[in-house]
Amino acid sequence: MDDAALAIVGAGPAGLATALFLARAAPTLADRVVVLEKARHPREKICAGAIGARADRLLASIDVRLEVPSVLVRGLAVAAAGRELSVRDDRGAPIGRVVRREEHDAALADAARARGVRLIEDAQVTAVEIGARGVTLTTSRGELRALAVVGADGVGSIVRRAMGLGRGRLVARAAEVDTLPVASDGPRDVLRFDLEDRTLAGYGWDFPTIVGGRALVCRGLYEIPVDGIEGGGERVDLGERLARRLARLGIEPAGARIKRFAERGLDPAEATATPRALLVGEAAGIDPVLGEGIAQAIEYGAAAGPYLARCLADGRFDFEGWRAAIARTRLGFDLAARARALPFVYGRTRPAIERWVVSSEHLAVAGMRWFAGDRVPRRRLAGAAVALARAAIAERWGG
Numbered sequence: 001m002d003d004a005a006l007a008i009v010g011a012g013p014a015g016l017a018t019a020l021f022l023a024r025a026a027p028t029l030a031d032r033v034v035v036l037e038k039a040r041h042p043r044e045k046i047c048a049g050a051i052g053a054r055a056d057r058l059l060a061s062i063d064v065r066l067e068v069p070s071v072l073v074r075g076l077a078v079a080a081a082g083r084e085l086s087v088r089d090d091r092g093a094p095i096g097r098v099v100r101r102e103e104h105d106a107a108l109a110d111a112a113r114a115r116g117v118r119l120i121e122d123a124q125v126t127a128v129e130i131g132a133r134g135v136t137l138t139t140s141r142g143e144l145r146a147l148a149v150v151g152a153d154g155v156g157s158i159v160r161r162a163m164g165l166g167r168g169r170l171v172a173r174a175a176e177v178d179t180l181p182v183a184s185d186g187p188r189d190v191l192r193f194d195l196e197d198r199t200l201a202g203y204g205w206d207f208p209t210i211v212g213g214r215a216l217v218c219r220g221l222y223e224i225p226v227d228g229i230e231g232g233g234e235r236v237d238l239g240e241r242l243a244r245r246l247a248r249l250g251i252e253p254a255g256a257r258i259k260r261f262a263e264r265g266l267d268p269a270e271a272t273a274t275p276r277a278l279l280v281g282e283a284a285g286i287d288p289v290l291g292e293g294i295a296q297a298i299e300y301g302a303a304a305g306p307y308l309a310r311c312l313a314d315g316r317f318d319f320e321g322w323r324a325a326i327a328r329t330r331l332g333f334d335l336a337a338r339a340r341a342l343p344f345v346y347g348r349t350r351p352a353i354e355r356w357v358v359s360s361e362h363l364a365v366a367g368m369r370w371f372a373g374d375r376v377p378r379r380r381l382a383g384a385a386v387a388l389a390r391a392a393i394a395e396r397w398g399g
C-alpha cells in the first residue's frame, strides 16, 4: 500500500465523518488521507439506528445528505415505575430518524468517496506500531506507513490497544432484535424508552424501524454495569432477559434473532490521544447513559476533521490539544455531563430520576431539542430543574 500522511482505521460514521470534515477543511490534504475498513459496505452494524437530527445537520453543513430509508421521529416516550410520559415536539419537524446502519453507513461511504476520500475496504488492520517518527499499520492487504493514525475502529479498537489504553471503565452491553409491531407500541414516530426493570442498570427500547421496506420495531436492552449499581443481584444473560421482555409483550421469542454487542461510554478521566494517535467515536467513547453514539460519532468527526487539517498543515502530531479541542464543543459538554449523570441515573437516586423523567414534560422537550441539535429554551431548562427538585423531595418525603 502507498504511504499516507494520515491513516484512519474504521469506516463507520466516526471515521468517515473525520475524513469528510478534513476534506472540507483542507481539500488539498484530502488525498494524503486513507481510510482502512475491515469489511465492505454495505456491512452489518448491530445498532438500533436512532439518529438525532443534529447529525444530519452537521453533515448538511458540508453539503452531505444521506437519502436512505428512514422512519422520521417526532416524539419520545418514557415508561418507569408504572407510569408513562409521551411527548411530541410541538413544532412538528422531525427531531431525528431511525435508519438501518447498513444503508446509512454505505451512503456515508459513497459520499466520502465522491469527495475524493481514499477508502480501502476488506483491509483489516491487524497490528499498529506507533513510533516516534510515524506509524506502521499491518493490514490484511499489506503494510501502510503514515505520519499519524486515527482510531475510528469502534468498541474493539486495535488502535486504542496500540496506544496502551485499556478497554475503558464504562463498557456496556446491548442486545437487540427486530420484530413485528404489537398493539402496545404506540405511534410510529415516537422513540420509546423503558426503565421499568430496576434490576437492570440500563433500559429497554422500542424504536420503529424499516427493514427491506417492512415496518418493524427494533427492541433491545442496554446495560452498563457501574461500580456498586450492577443489577439487583439477578445476573442473567442479556439475550435471555430480552427474550423475557419479548414474551411479556406477547412476542414469541423463539424465532427472533437476538444480536448482541458491546458499547464504550466515554470516561472523561481517560486519555483519547497520545503522540501520533488519536481516537474518535466509540474507540474514544460515546454516551454512557443511553449508549447513543451515531450522532456523537459524526460530531467527533466534525471536530477531528479541522483539528487534523491543522496538525497536517503544521506537521505537528503530538495531539496534545485534542482533549481541549473536544472539551470546547457541544459534544464534549454533552459527553462529560452524561458521564457525570451516570451514577445518579442508575444508582441509588434512580427512583427519583424515574419520577422526574415520567413527570416532566419540560425535561422531555429539552431532551428532544438537544437530540435534534436545537437551542434548548431556558424556560424548559428551568421547568425541568423545578421538576427534578419536586421529584427528589417527593421521593425523600413521599408524595
Ligand SMILES: Cc1cc2nc3c(=O)[nH]c(=O)nc-3n(C[C@H](O)[C@H](O)[C@H](O)COP(=O)(O)OP(=O)(O)OC[C@H]3O[C@@H](n4cnc5c(N)ncnc54)[C@H](O)[C@@H]3O)c2cc1C
Pocket (backbone or CB within 6 Å): 009, 010, 011, 012, 013, 014, 015, 036, 037, 038, 039, 043, 045, 046, 047, 048, 049, 050, 051, 123, 124, 125, 126, 152, 153, 154, 155, 156, 157, 158, 174, 175, 176, 220, 260, 261, 262, 263, 280, 281, 282, 283, 286, 291, 292, 293, 294, 295, 296, 297
Ligand atoms: C445494540 C446496539 C444498539 C445501538 N443503538 C443506537 C442507536 O439507536 N442510536 C445511536 O446513536 N447509537 C446506537 N448504538 C451505538 C452506535 O452503534 C455506535 O456508537 C456507533 O456505531 C459508533 O460509531 P463509530 O464510527 O465510532 O464505530 P463503528 O460504527 O463501530 O465503526 C467502526 C468501524 O471500524 C471497522 N473496524 C473495526 N476494527 C477494524 C480493524 N481492525 N481494521 C479495519 N477496520 C476496523 C468496523 O468494521 C466498523 O466499520 C447502538 C449500539 C448497539 C451495540
